[in-house]
Amino acid sequence: MTSAKPQSRPVVFLDRDGTLNVEAGYIHQLERLVLIPGAAEAVSRLNQANVAAVLVTNQSGAARGYYPESHILDLNNRLVELLKKEGAYLDALYYCPHLPDGIVEEFTSTCQCRKPEIGLVERACADDQSLDSNRAYVVGDKSTDVELAHNIGGKGVLVRTGYGDQVLEGTYQWPVKPDYIAEEITEAIDWILTDLKIETKAF
Numbered sequence: 001m002t003s004a005k006p007q008s009r010p011v012v013f014l015d016r017d018g019t020l021n022v023e024a025g026y027i028h029q030l031e032r033l034v035l036i037p038g039a040a041e042a043v044s045r046l047n048q049a050n051v052a053a054v055l056v057t058n059q060s061g062a063a064r065g066y067y068p069e070s071h072i073l074d075l076n077n078r079l080v081e082l083l084k085k086e087g088a089y090l091d092a093l094y095y096c097p098h099l100p101d102g103i104v105e106e107f108t109s110t111c112q113c114r115k116p117e118i119g120l121v122e123r124a125c126a127d128d129q130s131l132d133s134n135r136a137y138v139v140g141d142k143s144t145d146v147e148l149a150h151n152i153g154g155k156g157v158l159v160r161t162g163y164g165d166q167v168l169e170g171t172y173q174w175p176v177k178p179d180y181i182a183e184e185i186t187e188a189i190d191w192i193l194t195d196l197k198i199e200t201k202a203f
């Protein structure tokens with residue numbers, strides 16, 4: 001076998017809480033992590049279109065002392081299992097456990113990976129050379145997600161689930177200009193797949 005350079009593919013960076021699973025505050029019990037209806041099917045459509053689906057999530061619960069870091073992994077594993085039951089998978093998962101004013105010292109550093117900082121995306125691209133950073137999208141429910149998209153030179157889709165509506169009303173975080181506002185993850189992925197087709201045609 002020759003080691004051919006992996007074919008480059010578009011990538012969608014997906015937020016977790018309020019985007020793939022129902023926003024439920026800091027989730028202590030694993031069973032409380034529940035998918036938003038349509039989320040698995042939306043991820044599966046990315047899988048079938050050969051568009052990478054990469055989770056990037058800020059998880060400050062460990063830094064706040066709410067639970068150990070291993071619980072973040074347990075929650076992510078549950079997400080993976082729920083997606084798998086419906087035939088969908090994530091290409092990779094990354095989380096930022098840091099919070100400068102957290103109370104658990106090992107996580108209180110000022111990091112380069114807490115969204116909207118781009119550290120998680122940089123790690124993803126270093127780990128998987130097939131990701132095409134020129135065709136990158138971020139889907140999330142917070143201003144931080146839209147800002148991350150713009151920080152990486154990609155397109156940001158704000159979903160109205162989770163905190164999305166509050167962001168739009170101006171009552172949460174700060175005003176941002178998403179490239180698209182979607183009712184939920186299904187519509188977000190619809191828009192991205194259409195957007196990718198248009199770009200492909202244009203070239």
Ligand SMILES: [Mg+2]
Binds near residue numbers: 015017018141162
């Ligand atoms: Mg979120």
Ligand SMILES: [Zn+2]
Binds near residue numbers: 096097098111114
């Ligand atoms: Zn971090």
